[in-house]
Amino acid sequence: MAEVLFYHLEQAKLETVLPDLLAKTLERGWRATVRVGADDKLEHLENLLWTYADESFLPHGSAGDSTDHPVWLTTETDLDANRDLLFLVEGAEVELAEIEHLTRCISIFDGADENALNKARQFWKDLKGSEHQPTYWRQSVQGRWEKQG
Secondary structure (H helix, E strand, O other): OOEEEEEEEOOHHHHHHHHHHHHHHHOOOOOOOEEEEOHHHHHHHHHHHHHHEEOOOOOOOOOOOOOOEEEEOOOOOOOOOOEEEEEEEEEOOOOOHHHOOOOOOEEOOOOHHHHHHHHHHHHHHHHHOOOEEEEEEEOOOOOOEOOOO
């Protein structure tokens, strides 16, 4: 049974939220897959993770890389069994059966994108009849993430 977290982006951008969440993931010793909804978005995120901060980077890999990195970026639906977390970004989707072995599945969606909102709502509805535990997180005016439901 996976804990499923929904991060509703209203103030912050994916480019600031995702690196912070991935850094926390690595601090806990977890391994993550970031599933991206489109190839052009994947390339953008690959570049971002190398350059998001002057003093650090997030070790990651993607298709064509033979090194087993703790963060894996992909547009594919095959999920490595040795991963603890799955991040869904930029319109990526998941089947409930895929997250059975995960510690967490994290859906990050843009509140200004109607399509992204609809996908998140449908995923939430799908989870409601399952054994998974969904929680909804929203940013406060101060920029802190607060659990809303």
